[in-house]
Amino acid sequence: MKTGEIVSNRVLQDEYYEVKFYAPEICRKTRAGQFVHVKIENLKDRILRRPFSISDVSGDGVLTVVYKRVGKGTEALSTLPAGTVCNLLGPLGNPYSPPDNEEFPVIVAGGYGSAATYLIAKNSPGKGILLLGARSKNDLILIDKFTAAGFEVRTSTDDGSQGHKGFVTELVDRVIEENKDKKIRFYACGPTPMLLALAKMLQDRGCNDAELSLDHLMCCGVGACFACVVKVRADNEDGWRYARTCKEGPVFKASEVYTGE
Amino acid sequence: MVDLTVDLGKFKIANPVMTASGTFGYGFEYKDYYDLRELGAVVVKGIAVKPSHGNPTPRVAEVAGGMLNAIGLQGPGVDKFLHGAEYMPFLRQSGATVIVNIWGKSIEEYCEVAARLDAESEGIAALEINISCPNVKEGGIAFGTDLKLAHKVVSEIRKVTSLPLITKLSPNVTCIADFARAVAAAGSDMVSLINTLTGMAINIETRRSYIANITGGLSGPAIKPVAVRMVYEVARAVEIPVIGMGGIMTGEDAVEFLLAGADAVAVGTAIFVDPYAPLKVIKGIQEYLERHGCKSVGEIVGAMEKP
C-alpha cells in the first residue's frame, strides 16, 4: 500500500464520514490533538489543503479522520474510493498533554470535537467523562467509541433531541460538583464560540491548566502564512496578540485564551 | 551539466528559485522539511519598525485557482526579527541566502527599518521593498500605485543603506513598466513582481465578504497570465534584473517567466499546497534546460520567440 492511500471511506452518521488512510510514519508520531493537512485529490480548481484532526491511529499504520461534509473539499473527499492516494502532511500542531495517573479527564466537545479528542480517551490511564454537545442528535458522533474506551458520555443538543436541551457548557458545573474529590483535568474541542465561552468559565473556576483546541481557517498548516490566527493573552498594551493555531496551537491552555472583545 | 546559478549583479544565487515573501514565514517554519540552502534565496515575510497585529480574521478565502489574503502584515518588528532566535539568528546559521522584505506606513518608517537592517546586515543578501502596502500617511495612497511616491520611497531608502535593493511592484496599476522605470531611476538594483492583485469574494448566503478586511490580494495559478505579461513588459522597460512571480506551481510555469524576461523567479502560494514546491520548480527548470540543450539559466531569459 502507498502512503496516503485511502483504506476505507464511509458514512459514519448523517453528514459525518470516516476515512482511513494508510500512513504508518504519521501514525507513529501522532499524539492526541494533532492534525493532518490533506491534499484532497479530485478537488479541481481548489488547490489548498484541508486540515483534519487525527481521530485515531492503529499499530499497523492506519490513520482515521472523521469529517463532516460542509463544502467543496469535504464533498470531494466523501466521494473518493479506497485506493485513492492523497498527499498528507503531518502530524502537525501541538498535542494535548495527556492526563497523568492522578488526573480525572473531562472532555468537552462539540461538533467534530469528539473526533479530535478521542485519542485522549483511548490513551488515558484513568477513565473520565465526555460532555458532548451538538445541534441535534444526528450530530452526536463517536459516543460508542468513547464508551468502549471506558468514558461516561453525557450529551446535550440545541433542539433537545438527545440529552440536556441547551449548551454543553451547562453540563460543566455539575461535573465539577460531583467530582470535588478528584483532580479534574479539562480538555476541549469544538466550535469557537463554544470554546470561548468554556475558556471564560474555566478561567473563572481556576481550571487554568485546561486545554482547548482552537482552530481557524487554515492555509499553510505550518506557521508560515498567518491566516489561522486567534487572540491569546499577551503582555502588551492591548492585552492580546494573534497566535497561529497551526503552529502555536491548535491546543492552548485555558489561561492563554483571550476572552475579551 | 546545467549551470543553475544566476548572477543578479549585486549578488549571485545558487539557482533561480526564491520563496515569495509572506508564503514561507521566516524560513524557520520549513526547517524540518529541507535544507534552506537548496533554495536560490529565502525571502522572509514583511518586516516593519514595530510589531504589528495584522488584520482581523478571517484573513483568507479560497477562490477558483487561488486564494485571497488580507493578512495585514502581522510581524515581530525589526528588533525581534534581528535578535529573536527563530528569525535572523536562525537564518544566519542556516546558511541560506536571505532577502528581507520590508514595509512601513511612512517614508520615515521604511527608512528606519532599512537602516536598522543595514546596521546588522550580516547574513542579509538584499532588502526587498514592499511598496504595495495600502495604509500610508500620505493621503492613503499606496506607494506602489503613485509614481512619485514610489520614486521617493526608493530614493530615500537608497540613502540609508548600501544593501542591494529589490523593489516589489504592485500589479494594481495601469502601466507597471512606468513603475519599474521610476524605481530603477531611484536606485533600485532589481525589481520583483507581481504582488497580489486586489480582489473580493462574497458569501451570497450571509451577504458578507469572506474576508474581514473586505478586499484581499489574489494569488495562485489564477494570476499567472497577468504576471507573465507584466514581467514581459517590465523586462523590456528596464536593464536591471527582474524577479518574476505570480501563480508559479511547476518548473514549466517558472520557465514561462524566464522566457518572458525574468532573471529569477519566486514561488508563493504553491508552498501552501506543497512545502516542497520550490524544490520541484528548481528540478523542473533544470529538466527543461537539459531537454533544450541549454547550459545555463541565462540562455532562456527573455528568449521568447516572436509570433
Ligand SMILES: Cc1cc2nc3c(=O)[nH]c(=O)nc-3n(C[C@H](O)[C@H](O)[C@H](O)COP(=O)(O)OP(=O)(O)OC[C@H]3O[C@@H](n4cnc5c(N)ncnc54)[C@H](O)[C@@H]3O)c2cc1C
Ligand atoms: C486543526 C483543524 C482540525 C480540524 N479537524 C476537523 C475534523 O476532525 N473533522 C472535520 O469535519 N473538520 C475538521 N476541521 C474543519 C475542516 O478543516 C473544514 O471543515 C474543511 O476544511 C472544510 O472544507 P470544505 O472545502 O469542505 O469547505 P469550504 O467551506 O468549501 O472550504 C473553503 C475553505 O475554508 C476552509 N475551512 C472551512 N471551514 C473551516 C473550518 N471550520 N476550519 C478550518 N478551515 C475551514 C477550508 O480549508 C477551505 O480553505 C478542522 C479544522 C482545523 C483547522
Ligand SMILES: Cc1cc2nc3c(=O)[nH]c(=O)nc-3n(C[C@H](O)[C@H](O)[C@H](O)COP(=O)(O)O)c2cc1C
Ligand atoms: C498569505 C500571503 C502573504 C503574503 N505576504 C506578503 C508580504 O508580507 N510581503 C510581500 O511583499 N508580499 C506578500 N505576499 C505576496 C507574495 O509574495 C506574491 O507576490 C504573490 O502571492 C504572488 O505569487 P504567488 O501567486 O506565487 O503566491 C503574500 C502572499 C500571500 C498569499
